[in-house]
């Protein structure tokens with residue numbers, strides 16, 4: 001039987017993903033160890049292969065069929081807009097995509113933002129869709145991280161970013177003025193592989209889904 005390849009996201013969702021797969025006897029624990037730099041692993045049974053990829057790249061590997069299964073945040077799926085089958089909400093990794101501004105700014109709702117103001121984000125597609133829907137023209141500035149700095153330095157009036165505990169906003173004097181959507185980790189699959197269900201794919205997906213009801217629901221702590 002050909003191995004089923006699973007794309008695991010580096011970062012905030014990795015630990016919980018590895019722990020859940022371990023409950024099924026699929027052990028990719030080596031991805032959690034700092035003593036190695038392994039990016040590809042076979043589990044002991046040889047029936048599963050794990051790929052360790054950047055969170056943003058999980059739907060890319062799944063869309064191109066290099067992995068039949070992946071775990072990734074809903075936020076990344078919204079941003080990447082790739083053709084993957086969304087199989088289940090795994091219920092962990094809660095965060096929300098929000099619009100935030102400086103606490104001492106005059107803006108208390110999105111409609112207060114001046115037309116053509118600057119908005120910084122790592123999620124420019126999500127931001128574009130949101131402001132287009134509101135018919136509020138803004139200039140988007142694409143950043144790779146520490147997005148909260150943009151209003152503090154005066155580069156942007158607002159940001160669109162993930163909020164989980166709210167601590168990063170709080171400690172940098174920013175406040176949320178709108179929530180665009182809530183996000184949790186999702187189980188995704190390559191559409192054709194999902195339809196064909198070869199190599200025990202459907203039982204595997206069902207088992208991963210059923211863990212979501214009993215899992216620890218861990219998220220990054222503040």
Ligand SMILES: Nc1ncnc2c1ncn2[C@@H]1O[C@H](COP(=O)(O)OP(=O)(O)OP(=O)(O)O)[C@@H](O)[C@H]1O
Pocket residue numbers: 009010011012013054055056072073074075076093094095162163164165183184185219220
């Ligand atoms: N503060 C957080 N608390 C809980 N989950 C989060 C938090 N931030 C992000 N997430 C979730 O975890 C996923 C991965 O986030 P993480 O910060 O590890 O990667 P990233 O910085 O977005 O990606 P990369 O490092 O590859 O650019 C996000 O897409 C989101 O679904």
Ligand SMILES: O=P(O)(O)OC[C@H]1O[C@H](OP(=O)(O)OP(=O)(O)O)[C@H](O)[C@@H]1O
Pocket residue numbers: 144145146147148161162163164165166167168169221222
């Ligand atoms: O509400 P909180 O629990 O404080 O979490 C929110 C922060 O976490 C994410 O950043 P990340 O740690 O991925 O760093 P980044 O700035 O490099 O994106 C996000 O972009 C926020 O900055």
